[in-house]
Amino acid sequence: MHARGFGRIAALALAVAAPLGAGLATAPVAAAAETTTVYYSSAGAPDYLEQIDQGAANWNAAVSDVKLEKNDSDATVVFHEIDSGGSYTNTDGHGNGDIYLDTSQVGEGFDPTRIAAHELGHNLGLPDHYDGPCTELMSGHGPGTSCTNATPDADESAKVQQLWENGFRVEGARVTAVY
Ligand SMILES: [Zn+2]
Structure with a gap:
């Protein structure tokens, strides 16, 4: 169904089916939509297992690439x-990173599902x-503790789709971004 890890499904099988010398004009125009799978671990944040899974599920419901x-x-x-x-997170924005969830910040009233989804957003680029506004995931702490939205808005989803459309799975320099 989907590519595992770094793997990407290529259109090779279709391409080689074309007659030798047929040229690019007769090659399949586009491969089927590809999905890159990024694996995450939540074992290091045992108090937020459900919130992390929910944040990831919210992204999965919003994007397909x-x-x-x-x-x-x-x-x-x-x-x-x-x-x-x-x-905060330390990430290259290409699906590689560490995410640190602060229990004291959750204690102040910030929503842990929103924090998890926000930091995942950084890791997606x-x-x-x-x-x-609160409707944006990447507004982070800006809208205050009353904001519990943990779902990316249409613009954020479209941006991630655009970034990952043709694969985005390269290793880049990591930077730190806070909630
Ligand atoms: Zn942030």
């Missing part, structure tokens, strides 16, 4: 739990936009 799947042993996005300093 990339899929988040829990897999502790093959994870390239790894959740951790910390007790101060604020939630989105930047912060703190001035945005």
Whole structure:
């Protein structure tokens, strides 16, 4: 159904079926839609297992070119739990990163599902936009503790679709982004 890990389904099988020398003009125009699967681990954040899964499920419901799947042993996005300093992620924005969920920030009233989904958004390539409304996931802490929206809006979903449309699974330089 979907590619595993770094694997990508190519159109090779179709391409080689074309007669030798037929040229690009007769080759299949487009491969079937491809999905890149990014594995995440939540074992390091035992207090937020359900919230992390829900945040990932919200992304999976919003986009189809990339899929988040829990897999502790093959994870390239790894959740951790910390007790101060604020939630953040260190990621290359290409499906590789560490996510740190801060229990004290949750204690202040910030919604852990929204935090998890927001940090996943960074790992899928989105930047912060703190001035945005609660309907935006990447507005993060901006709208305050009353904001519990953990679902990307249409623009955020479209951006992630665009980024992953032709594969986005390269290893890049990691940067830190906070909730
Ligand atoms: Zn952020």
